[in-house]
Amino acid sequence: MTEKLESTAKGTIIEGMTGPWELIIGLEVHAQVNSNSKLFSGAATDFGSDPNTQVSLVDAALPGMLPVINEYCVEQAVRTGLGLKAQINKESVFARKNYFYADLPQGYQISQFDKPIVGRGQVIVDLKNGTRRIVGIERLHLEQDAGKSMHDQHPSLTYVDLNRSGVALMEIVSDPDIRSAEEAAAYVEKLRTILVYLGTCDGVMARGSMRADVNVSVRRPGEELGTRAEIKNVNSLRFMRQAIEFEAQRQIDILEDGGSIVQETRLFDASKGETRSMRSKENAHDYRYFPDPDLPPLILDDGMIERIKATLPELPDEKKARFENDYGLSAYDAGVLVADQETAAYYENVASASDPKLAANWIITELFGRLNKSEKTITDSPISAANLGKLVGLIKDNTISGRIAKDVFEIMFNEGGDPEQIVEDKGLKQVTDTGEIEGFADQVIADNPEKVAEYKGGKDKLLGWFVGQLMKASRGKANPQMANELLKKKLDEL
Amino acid sequence: MSVDKETVRNIARLARIRVDEDALEPLAKELSTILTFVEQLDAVNTDGVEPQAGGRTMALQQRADEVTAGGYPEKVTGNAPKSEHNFFAVPKVVE
Numbered sequence: 001m002t003e004k005l006e007s008t009a010k011g012t013i014i015e016g017m018t019g020p021w022e023l024i025i026g027l028e029v030h031a032q033v034n035s036n037s038k039l040f041s042g043a044a045t046d047f048g049s050d051p052n053t054q055v056s057l058v059d060a061a062l063p064g065m066l067p068v069i070n071e072y073c074v075e076q077a078v079r080t081g082l083g084l085k086a087q088i089n090k091e092s093v094f095a096r097k098n099y100f101y102a103d104l105p106q107g108y109q110i111s112q113f114d115k116p117i118v119g120r121g122q123v124i125v126d127l128k129n130g131t132r133r134i135v136g137i138e139r140l141h142l143e144q145d146a147g148k149s150m151h152d153q154h155p156s157l158t159y160v161d162l163n164r165s166g167v168a169l170m171e172i173v174s175d176p177d178i179r180s181a182e183e184a185a186a187y188v189e190k191l192r193t194i195l196v197y198l199g200t201c202d203g204v205m206a207r208g209s210m211r212a213d214v215n216v217s218v219r220r221p222g223e224e225l226g227t228r229a230e231i232k233n234v235n236s237l238r239f240m241r242q243a244i245e246f247e248a249q250r251q252i253d254i255l256e257d258g259g260s261i262v263q264e265t266r267l268f269d270a271s272k273g274e275t276r277s278m279r280s281k282e283n284a285h286d287y288r289y290f291p292d293p294d295l296p297p298l299i300l301d302d303g304m305i306e307r308i309k310a311t312l313p314e315l316p317d318e319k320k321a322r323f324e325n326d327y328g329l330s331a332y333d334a335g336v337l338v339a340d341q342e343t344a345a346y347y348e349n350v351a352s353a354s355d356p357k358l359a360a361n362w363i364i365t366e367l368f369g370r371l372n373k374s375e376k377t378i379t380d381s382p383i384s385a386a387n388l389g390k391l392v393g394l395i396k397d398n399t400i401s402g403r404i405a406k407d408v409f410e411i412m413f414n415e416g417g418d419p420e421q422i423v424e425d426k427g428l429k430q431v432t433d434t435g436e437i438e439g440f441a442d443q444v445i446a447d448n449p450e451k452v453a454e455y456k457g458g459k460d461k462l463l464g465w466f467v468g469q470l471m472k473a474s475r476g477k478a479n480p481q482m483a484n485e486l487l488k489k490k491l492d493e494l
Numbered sequence: 495m496s497v498d499k500e501t502v503r504n505i506a507r508l509a510r511i512r513v514d515e516d517a518l519e520p521l522a523k524e525l526s527t528i529l530t531f532v533e534q535l536d537a538v539n540t541d542g543v544e545p546q547a548g549g550r551t552m553a554l555q556q557r558a559d560e561v562t563a564g565g566y567p568e569k570v571t572g573n574a575p576k577s578e579h580n581f582f583a584v585p586k587v588v589e
Contacts (some may be wrong), residue, residue, distance in 0.1 A: 005584065035559050036559050036560065036561055037559055037560060037562070039562050042557070042561055042562030042563040042564075043563045043564040044561040044564055050567070051567060051579065051580045051581045052567035052570045052571055052580050052581065052582075053564060053565055053566075053567050054564045054565075055564060055567070055570045056563030056564055057563070057569075057570075058563075058568045062573075068555055068556070068557045068558050069554060069555070069557070070557060071556035071557065071558065072558070072559030074556065078496075098508070100510055101587075102582070102584045108561075138585055149587065150581070151586060151587070151588050152577070153581075154583070154586075156585070156586055156587055157576075157578070157583045157584065157585065158541050158583070158584050158585070158586045158587050158588075159578065159579075159581035159582070160581060160582035160583075160584060161581055161582075162570065162582070181535070184541055202578055283498070286504075286508055288508065291547065295554060296547045296548065296552040296554050297547050297554065298554045299554070301552060360573065368570070387571065
């Protein structure tokens with residue numbers, strides 16, 4: 001990797017009325033473990049089921065019920081930790097985080113406090129301007145999700161559905177290393193890619209599989225960290241950007257008016273585009289954590305960690321580096337192609353059958369454009385990687401021109417078929433026979449005596465026009481480079 | 495270690511236990527006595543001893559990732575003071 005890796009942020013400076021401010025952001029991302037059953041009970045985790053149908057008596061916190069941990073969830077936390085290049089803690093402890101809320105039947109959440117399962121790690125964030133930054137991961141711990149409250153179903157009642165109650169979450173806490181709304185979104189995007197590569201979380205933000213609590217504070221550049229506000233449960237990247245920008249400005253306005261920031265929990269109201277205080281949680285910071293007496297410490301053995309390590313896939317950063325080195329792709333193209341594993345695998349199939357750089361161009365510009373237009377994804381692309389590989393191969397060996405290839409591509413996309421067969425059937429093979437192209441050239445020159453005179457009079461730029469005419473006459477099949485050379489030679493010799 | 499009246503009031507509020515004003519002071523005394531009793535343990539030298547979860551080392555039991563429960567919403571909401579359409583129905587709590 002040749003780009004510069006920056007671990008210390010320069011920071012986005014926000015100009016206030018009284019001088020510059022620096023924005024400091026830390027994120028707590030909650031990622032739902034991709035498990036069939038819950039963290040401490042055998043109830044299902046499917047999305048969108050009927051109310052309270054996926055609730056065991058453990059999840060409903062009926063007296064006498066005991067939690068038993070799901071080994072798969074433990075493995076996924078370790079797997080994620082390894083993917084984040086993090087320290088795995090062989091001994092971790094579950095603790096009770098106590099608070100009262102209608103959707104938390106136990107009166108406490110089983111979480112991890114001073115001994116999380118995963119310790120320090122890192123995420124490399126790719127920014128739009130091409131720089132990459134390391135964002136430190138403070139920890140990852142396992143915890144239970146809460147139930148869901150619905151306030152809009154009844155005029156005076158709140159409906160509570162416990163289907164989500166007890167579902168396993170990985171809370172991934174970043175260092176306060178993030179310096180702009182843009183970086184925050186890029187961090188979540190990268191984290192999501194890593195989780196999906198690892199297969200530990202489906203990453204579907206729209207279903208709440210990934211949500212973030214965003215800690216925002218501002219300070220004068222170089223000074224101590226300011227007091228932060230925590231914006232709870234932000235569930236889309238767009239909302240995250242809006243929430244951060246609103247919150248930063250709110251804090252700057254307060255500070256510039258001589259006020260001070262209250263450490264509190266805030267809610268982002270998407271319909272108004274603003275954050276506001278969640279008064280009910282004002283005193284909730286006193287969670288009175290203590291080790292859960294129902295759960296002895298979780299001990300991992302080396303064999304288990306090694307087994308998981310052996311099954312890790314090639315991760316996005318490694319794949320990107322390999323695409324740049326082995327295929328000679330630009331950092332940008334490599335980044336686009338490794339954004340998901342399906343695209344990366346598709347690319348490698350096309351590249352191995354043709355030319356790596358041409359393959360990247362065709363996938364990123366032609367295929368993605370066409371898929372977007374028809375609202376399809378790479379997995380349901382009407383053109384298989386093998387056939388796109390053949391098409392790119394035909395361009396590479398000069399059987400057809402890029403221009404004709406676009407027509408063949410369109411036919412393949414709409415009707416399917418093998419590109420070699422299509423080229424054969426429709427007679428689209430590029431004309432590379434000098435004699436044949438000379439024939440077209442003579443024709444074009446003979447048909448346009450005025451243009452020839454203008455050209456001879458010094459209008460060199462008309463060459464392009466002649467090439468266009470020749471291509472038209474050959475119905476796009478003439479090799480453009482040969483057409484260009486032969487026309488220039490003939491015109492200059494006149 | 496002793497606790498004062500305000501601490502008791504705060505603990506009671508956090509635990510959602512209603513304690514009458516005139517019961518706070520006696521409770522503070524009582525809790526302080528308990529804490530003092532437990533503090534006798536401070537006399538034990540625990541240098542080099544790892545914190546323990548119990549008297550003996552016990553491994554955390556684990557289970558396979560299988561769906562073995564659920565599908566009985568009536569049972570789940572059976573003890574609720576109020577339920578509608580298989581939801582728990584509680585007084586409106588809006589942020």
